[in-house]
Amino acid sequence: MNPSSPSLTWNALGLNPAELAVVADWPGPADAGWAWGGATGRGVRVCVVDSGIEGDHPDVGPVQGSYAVTGPAGGELEVVPVAAGDACGHGTACAGVIRALAPECELYSVRVLGERYSSTGDMFIAGLRWAVAQKFDVVNLSLSTTRQKFAEALHAVADEAYFAGTVLVAAAHNTPVESFPWRFASVVSVGSHAARDPGLVLYNPTPPVEFFAYGTDVDVAWPGGQRSRITGNSFAAPHVAGYCALARSKHPGLTPFQVKSLLYLMSDNVKGSS
Amino acid sequence: MNDNGNLVAAAAAFLGEAEHEHKELLASVVTVARALFGAAAASVFLLDDQAGELVFEAVSGAGEDHLVGERFPASRGIAGWVLGAQEPLIVSDLSTNPVFARDLAETTGYVPQSLMAAPLQRRDATIGVMEVLDPVPSAVSPLGAAELLTLFAGQAAIALGVIQRNRTAYRMLAPDDGEPSELAQMARLLNELGADRRAAGVNLLDSLHRLLSSAR
Numbered sequence: 001m002n003p004s005s006p007s008l009t010w011n012a013l014g015l016n017p018a019e020l021a022v023v024a025d026w027p028g029p030a031d032a033g034w035a036w037g038g039a040t041g042r043g044v045r046v047c048v049v050d051s052g053i054e055g056d057h058p059d060v061g062p063v064q065g066s067y068a069v070t071g072p073a074g075g076e077l078e079v080v081p082v083a084a085g086d087a088c089g090h091g092t093a094c095a096g097v098i099r100a101l102a103p104e105c106e107l108y109s110v111r112v113l114g115e116r117y118s119s120t121g122d123m124f125i126a127g128l129r130w131a132v133a134q135k136f137d138v139v140n141l142s143l144s145t146t147r148q149k150f151a152e153a154l155h156a157v158a159d160e161a162y163f164a165g166t167v168l169v170a171a172a173h174n175t176p177v178e179s180f181p182w183r184f185a186s187v188v189s190v191g192s193h194a195a196r197d198p199g200l201v202l203y204n205p206t207p208p209v210e211f212f213a214y215g216t217d218v219d220v221a222w223p224g225g226q227r228s229r230i231t232g233n234s235f236a237a238p239h240v241a242g243y244c245a246l247a248r249s250k251h252p253g254l255t256p257f258q259v260k261s262l263l264y265l266m267s268d269n270v271k272g273s274s
Numbered sequence: 275m276n277d278n279g280n281l282v283a284a285a286a287a288f289l290g291e292a293e294h295e296h297k298e299l300l301a302s303v304v305t306v307a308r309a310l311f312g313a314a315a316a317s318v319f320l321l322d323d324q325a326g327e328l329v330f331e332a333v334s335g336a337g338e339d340h341l342v343g344e345r346f347p348a349s350r351g352i353a354g355w356v357l358g359a360q361e362p363l364i365v366s367d368l369s370t371n372p373v374f375a376r377d378l379a380e381t382t383g384y385v386p387q388s389l390m391a392a393p394l395q396r397r398d399a400t401i402g403v404m405e406v407l408d409p410v411p412s413a414v415s416p417l418g419a420a421e422l423l424t425l426f427a428g429q430a431a432i433a434l435g436v437i438q439r440n441r442t443a444y445r446m447l448a449p450d451d452g453e454p455s456e457l458a459q460m461a462r463l464l465n466e467l468g469a470d471r472r473a474a475g476v477n478l479l480d481s482l483h484r485l486l487s488s489a490r
Contacts, residue, residue, distance in 0.1 A: 088355065088358065088359070088373075089355070089373065090359055146398045173398075174360055174361060174393075174395070175360075175395050175397070175398065177397060177398040179398075194418075194421060196418070216418065216420055216421060217364070217418045217419065217420040217421070222371070223372050223373070224370065224371070224372040226370055226371060226372075228363065228364070228365050228366075228371065229363075229364040229365075229366065229420070230361060230362065230363050230364065231361060231362040231363075231364075231392075231420040231421075231424065232359070232360075232361030232362065233361075234359070234361055235361075
């Protein structure tokens, strides 16, 4: 958006279209070279909302900030700085995927999952709300809740992120059930494909899951400086988050809408009619 | 035995037979999985949510003669991790894996070097875990180990889900005190109704079922 344009509220009545001129550096045919060629993630802040990140893992660190949602059950929750660490390994695995694709991005962690994935929808919402307020460029959400009562609050945070410029990348549930927030249009939702190719991203012409990425038999960073092989949409999502980080590193002005459009155009199954 | 008792006995016998057949199916799944993966053992665990434990329901290979019915904490080990994450995990070297519960493995009499585990899921609930110990690469299928394991897990989950529901139904029909339960009495009443009223009753139960399911 041209910064000299007047702020829009609910309509464009009384505005000349020329006053809404948007200067975009989007090329005619976008290709991978333009999208993220040469990008390393430098300058992009990526937050992993999960079980924490093992900061000294050689395939993951450094971690620029580690936080956790804490507070009494049923009471006021807050997000506080904590020592880098991972309650169960899930967040470290996701962070390692992002680090491999965007080696120079800044990684931040918000722990909302405890040991054995203990968590509540309230903790999830509190952590996500905090991450959006920090205006991270990309937030990876390899978790979801099936509880309908949390859907409205998550939807509101997802929409807020969309307009505030934070790209939320959310893993679809591993079984065909409704869960949130991947189900919302304002996030980039990701499921797994079966190819063992971290570079293969597919657009799904029949959403709600919009993209498919490498999530089957993925070699991931694992607690204790180890590695392990794991399968699930949780590990497809950080592949897409990594590409989002690269795109935003190369083109800092891209909005979440434009990042999603670029992912669509870069998807291996999207071809021009010619 | 009165009519009510006969009905309960017949239903209990049916459920018992269904459980037996589905346990055979589970045993078959782990046997085929073990063979296809060339593994030392394959097993299926049912989650006992109330006790917070995983129970061996079917075992093929190492431990098959004594492990069925054995329990261990659902919060520990690779199986516990998979239960929580609801995602399959393959660990090729357990000796350095901090999640692996070596002490629990030792109690089973067999400590593997590598392991694959997958959650058993029915709708949005994880009802158990399937494990394959010390698999070797398979040349039988073009699918990767994780995909193949997931297929077996899907099959096992169906059988395990039926076993779980049968046991719940059995407990509701024939509680420990031997008296027919409310459910059994309702089944008898339904059975005695004329066709029209029975259809209306079935509709009512269907509505109740949907109401209770949506409230979970």
